Amino acid sequence: MNQTLITSVNTLSQLQQKLDILSNNIANLDTNGYKRREASFTDLMNQNVTNMLRANEEVGRLTPSGIRIGTGAKIGQTQMTGAQGSVQPTGRKLDFAFTKENQFFKVLVQENGQGKIHYTRDGAFAVTPVNANEVMLVTTEGRPVLGEDNQPITFNSNNGDITLEDGGRLRIGGQTFNLGVVELRRPQFLTQAGSNLLTLPDDPAVPENEILQEITAAGRTDIAMQQSALEKSNVDFAKEMAELTNVQRSYQFQSRSISLADQMMGLINGVR
Known part of the structure; x- marks a missing residue:
């Protein structure tokens, strides 16, 4: 030819x-x-x-x-x-925007009947009823937002105002929850999973701790987040x-x- x-x-x-x-x-x-x-x-x-x-x-x-x-x-x-996008105020208490690059929320996604952790920068959250007295923090698609312990964040629906404190801590009435946050170190090894989510491949080419790092304990002081605002795309x-x-x-x-x-x-x- x-x-x-x-x-x-x-x-x-x-x-x-x-x-x-x-x-x-x-x-x-x-x-x-x-x-x-x-x-x-x-x-x-x-x-x-x-x-x-x-x-x-x-x-x-x-x-x-x-x-x-x-x-x-x-x-x-x-x-x-991973460049930072512009932050736009929304006035909505359940909107959260990262103001530091490479930090992501943890979200639970059901795949083939099993839960798998995914990651997103989209902080437009909502609540959905769990039972007569409790609600769960979820994404706009209804997926549970995870806390630091990788468990869904549930709280009493009558607890009152929602306030974001330093270190990614949510105060809801008398309850406090640490939002699950990771820092991506080598995002090129993550795969896109649709719905603006990223996930680890089933067989990553490098160890997981080289791709991302859980932000916990004293490291949570590095979390930079703003309430009542959303980060726009960096396109x-x-x-x-x-x-x-x-x-x-x-x-x-x-x-x-x-x-x-x-x-x-x-x-x-x-x-x-």
């Missing part, structure tokens, strides 16, 4: 993935606590073609022998950008659109290369 076709097809498939990432960023422009993702490209393995058949003609050569022909590009890495619409335009131009260039390669093969096949 024509080498130009191989190179263009390889690159097109990777550019499509880049387009998907950019489109997802733009679609989550107004998602609370969303962190944009970015992708970086790297070259695919080169093919080395030996074009000098006589060893005596290579004497004194300072560069590697042969001709190196590229086979396209691929996405080398995709990673989450810069103008930047995403500019990057989207660049990728579309690259996509058009590779498509044009396929057309030219097809025309060249048509000319060759037509030679009698």
Whole structure:
């Protein structure tokens, strides 16, 4: 097959993935606590073609022998950008915004009948009844928000006002609860689970304590949180659109290369 076709097809498939990432960023422009993702490209393995058949003609050569022909590009890495988003006051007592990067709430998600901890920056919480006297703190999708002990936060529905204290501590009437908070150290090893949630893979490539760290005990003084406010996404619409335009131009260039390669093969096949 024509080498130009191989190179263009390889690159097109990777550019499509880049387009998907950019489109997802733009679609989550107004998602609370969303962190944009970015992708970086790297070259695919080169093919080395030996074009000098006589060893005596290579004497004194300072560069590697042969001709190196590229086979396209691929996405080398995709990673989450943890930059702080803007904080917008809401006036609602159950809205909480982190004001420090890489800190996330813990949320319990049911998967195949079992509970698994997920992580989110979206602090738009609500309460749902547990029984006649108790309510549970949940996300907007109804998933339990976990405390420091990885247990759902439940409290008496008549306890009164909800106040956020230093260290991510909730005071509800006479009860206090430590919100479950983790610090992400290597977020690139987490996977997206939908609904603005992140989770650990079933078989992480590195130990869990290298990916995230539970913030407990004296370490809770590092928690930076604001009540009655929400963190907006850190997506810069103008930047995403500019990057989207660049990728579309690259996509058009590779498509044009396929057309030219097809025309060249048509000319060759037509030679009698």
